[in-house]
Amino acid sequence: MATTVHVDIVSAEKDIFSGLAEMVTAPAELGGLGIAPRHAPLISKLVAGEVCVKLSDTETQAFFVSGGILEVQPNLVTILADTAMRAKDIDEAAALEAKAKAEELLKDKSNTLDYTAAQAQLSEAMLQLSTLSKFRKRGGLK
DSSP: OOEEEEEEEESSSEEEEEEEEEEEEEEEEEEEEETTTOOOOOEEEOOOOOEEEEEESEEEEEEOOOOOEEETTTEEEEEEESEEEEEGOOOOOHHHHHHHHHHHHHHSTTTTHHHHHHHHHHHHHHHHHHHHHHHTTTTTOO
């Protein structure tokens, strides 16, 4: 049996995942991180993107996080996400709608627009769609 690390993924709303994993990848502020059992301790900010939890050679679970904090201890990985959801639970229609709305807002040249908020909304919607697409390519929902 492969060596494992305990992983907890928690959002402000609820616990998303808790279990043992052989490997975790996460979108850290300074680039992607791969975390194996007995990894050196660290704390990092997370950016929006996909977190993959490799449970075994044949099973991987994917999650979308909108940002947060990652804490790594030799036998524990904790992800405290602003928002998080399983890739299979991403609402594609809602993400496409949010993307279209953000693109429309960015086209608006009036002075009342908050470009930073619109760009963040567009980025998050596109990352959700990317996470869902990767999940499907790995054999998830069709």
